[in-house]
Amino acid sequence: MSAAAPVATRAGPVPSGPGARASTEARIGAALVWLLGAVLTLIIAAPLWMLLSKSVQSVDGAFVGLANFAVYATTPTLVAALLNSLFVASLSTAIVVPLAFVYAYALQRSCVPGKGVLYAAALLPIFAPSLLSALALVYVFGNQGFLKGALFGASLYGPVGIVIAESLYAFPHALLILTTALALADGRLYEAAEAMGTTRARIFRTVTLPGARYGLISAVFVVFTIVITDFGIPKVIGGQYAVLATDAYKQVVGQQNFPMGAVVGLLLLVPAVLAFFVDRSVRSRQVALLSARAVPYVAKPRRARDLAFGVAAYVIGAMIVATYTVAVWASFIKYWPYNLSLTLANYDFASFDASGWSPYFNSLKMAAASAVIGATFVFFGAYLIEKLKLAPFGRAFAQFLAMLPMAVPGLVLGLGYVFFYNATWNPLGVFYGSLAVLVVNTVAHFYTVAHITATTALGQIDPEFESVAASLKVPFWRHARRVTAPICLPAILDIGVYMFVNALTTVSAVIFLYGSESKLASIAIVHLDEAGAIASAAAMGAIVMATAIAVKLAHLAIDRALLGRLQAWRRR
C-alpha cells in the first residue's frame, strides 16, 4: 500500500501539468486492473458458474433444484463410480506419498550418488500424457504382458491397473512438493539433538517430520486430486471399472446429458476445493523454519542410511524409467505378442486414423500459443496486481480469480467451458471447437502456478524502482517494459515452458472441447487406443514425450545462456 501514496498524493493537489499526467496514468492503470478482472471472469469464473447452474437444471434448461443430485444419489451405477473413485484415489495416495517421501529424503537428506540422474528419472512422467503409463502397463501386466504373473492372476483392467498407472503418473508431483519441504532445515536442531544423544528414530519423528508436515499434507491432497480427476488412465485400463472422470465423459459426450455431467463435475470439485482451504490454513500456521541465525542442514555421509535410501530410490527411479521405456519400445513392435520384429509402421498415423499427424501439429500450435499468450498475459496481470497499487477492490478481485484455478481440476474446467460455449445465448459460441478455445482453456487451467511464479519474481524486485520511475515521470507501462520485464525474463521463460509442456500433455481438460479441426495429440492417443491401435497410441505418446523433453532441455540451455549474458548484472 505504501507505494500507492506518492502517486495518489501527487495526483491529488496539483490539477495541471505533470500531475494531470500522473492521474491519467493512474486512471489507465485502474482501468487495466478492472479489465484484467473482467478477462479472468470470462475465462475462469463464468465457465464455473455455468457448471454450477447446469447442475440444478433439467435437460431442457428448467430449474429443478437439487433433483439431479437426488437422481445421482439413487442411481446405483453412479454411486458405485463415486465409491470406486474414492477407493483408487485413496490407495494411490497411500502408495505414492510414502514412496515419494523416501525418494525426496534420498535426494535431500542423504549422500546418495547420482542425484541429478535420480531427479531426472523421477520427473519423466511429467513430460508424457497420463495415458502413456497405462499403455505401457498393458504390455507389462496385460493378459499378454511379459510380467503378467506378477499380478498373481488379478486382472490389470480395473482398480489394479488404475492404481499402478496413477501412482507412476502422480509420483513426480508429490516428489516436487516433498523435495521442497525437505530442502530446508535448521542444522542446529539436529546438532543439539545429537549432542543430547537422541536416537535417530526420535530425531526423525520430532524434528524431520514436523518440519515436512506442511509438504506432506500438500502432497496428499495434490495426489488425491490428480488421481480422482484423471481421465486418460481409467479410459485406457479401467475395463468395466467406472470412475467419476469416465462417468462425466459418458454423461456429457455419450449421452449428451449435460446436467448429470455437471453434477459429476461438482463432485470432482469437492476434494480439490477442500485441498485448497486445508492448504491455506496449514500455510498460515506454518512458522518460519529458518530464522536468520539458522545453519542450513547438510547431510553427512552415513553408510547404512545412504545404502538403504540409495537402493530404494534407484529401484523406484528404475521402475519409472522402465515403464516409459516399455511404452517407447512397444511403439516399434509389429504385432504384439505374435510378431516382435521392429517397424516404423505404427508411426504412420494416417493408416490408423484419418487425422494422421495433424493432431501432433495442432498440439504444437496450441502449446506454443498457450506459452506465448499465457506468459505475456500472466506476467502483465501479475504486474498489475503486484506492482500497481491502484484500484484495491479490482486488484483483490483479480487476485482471487487468479488463485481460483488451483482449486479447479482440468476436467471440471473443461466441462464448464463446454456449457459456457455451447449456451445458445453466448456469442462466443462460434469459437466452440476451435484451437482458440483450447488455448484459452489451457491458460486458465494452469493460471495459478504461473501467476505465483510471476508474483514471486516481481516481489523480489525492490519497490524503490517504481518510486524512482514515478519521480522521473516515467509511466508504469514504459517502466514495466524497459526495467521490470527484462529483470524477470527467467521467470517469464519458466511460465512459458510450464504452459507449453502442460498444454502438450493434458487430456482431461481438452477431451470435451476439441473440434473436428482442432484434435490434439493427447486426444488422438485416446482415439487410437479406443480403436485398438494400441502400438500407434504408444507411438503418439512417445512423440509427445520426446517433444516435451526437448523443449525442457532447450529451456535449460537458454536459461543458462540468459543468466550468463543478459542477467550479468546479478553478479557483482
Add this chain to the structure above:
Amino acid sequence: MKLRHAASLALGMGLAVFAGEALAQKTKVTIYTALENDQLGPFKASIEKAVPDAEVVWVRDSTGVITARFLAEKDNPRADMVMGLAASSLLLFEKAGLLETYEPKGASALKPAFRDGAAPYTWTGMDAFLGVVCFNTAEAGKAGAKAPASWQDLLQPALKDKIVMPHPASSGTGYLMVAGWLQSMGEEAGWKFMDGLHQNIAAYLHSGSAPCVQAARGERTVGLALDMRGASEKTKGAPIEVIIPKEGVGWEMEASAIVKGTKVGDVAKKIADWSTTKEANELYSKTYAIVALPGVVNNPPNYPTNAEAGMIKNDLGWMADNRDRVLKEWSRRYESKAAPKN
C-alpha cells in the same frame, strides 16, 4: 481508435475476400459419421474429386455418441449431412423430422433393401455389416475352450472373463448384436442368453472393432465384433478364426442422408448422388463385403464364405423403434451389475 477502425475494416475486407474465394471454390460440408477412422481419408478424397466444390469436414465418433449428439443438437444442427451411420439411427432422425427429403440420382439401381422403403425418401443405404465372433485359437488352446459353432457355445465356463464385446449404447455393432439375438431367439430367450454371456464378458468396449483387435492380439480370447475387422486382423497374421454361428448373425446397414435446414443443400445433394455411384460403392466394398450396388463384389482374404447366408432376417424398423427400450433394459441388467463385479 482510428487505427483500430482501419484494422477492423481491413480485417473485414480480408474476410469478405476470403469468403468470396471460398464460395467460388469450396463449400465446407460438415458430415457427422461413424465410419472407421481409417476410412475417412479415402472417402474425403473421393467425394472431393467427384464434387469439386465441396470440402468435407468430418465429425467422427462411435454410433451411439454421434446419434446422441445429433439428437441433442436438433434445435441448432451443426451437421449438414450424416454418412456411414447406422440406418436404425437414421430412422430415428427421420421420425423426429430432422432429415431432408431427397432421393439421390442412381438410388433406383441399388438393391431394394438399401433404399428408404417408406415415403418421404430421406436415407440411402451404403453397405451392411455383421456382428461376428473373432476366436483366438492360440489362447483358446491354453484355456481349453472349444471353438463356438453356436452362440450357446460362448457360455462355456472355459471362457469366463475372456470375452469382449462392444457396448450397445455407444457402438452400432454392439446394438446390432443385441438386437440380432432378441429378434432371432425371441425376447425372453435372448435376454436369458445375454444373462449367461454377461458372466463370461470381461469388458464392454466402446468400439465395434476393438473387441476383435483385442482378441487378435491375445489380450482376450473371444471378441464379438465387426466382420471385416476380423478378416483384416487374420490377414495381418493373428491366430484367429472368424466364425458365423449357425443360428445366424445380426446385421445393420450404414446409410447417409441430408440434414433438414442445411445451408449447403445443393452441394450436399451432389454428395448424396456420389454415394450411389460405382466409385463410392467400390470404396465401401474395401471395408465392407456387402454393399448397396449390385455387382460390386469384394471377397477380402479370410472373409467367412458363409457370411451373406448367415445374415438373419432383420427388421431395421424394429431396431429403430425399440432402440430406447432395449438399451434401457440392457443397461438395467448389465451396467448396474457390471460395476460391483470388479
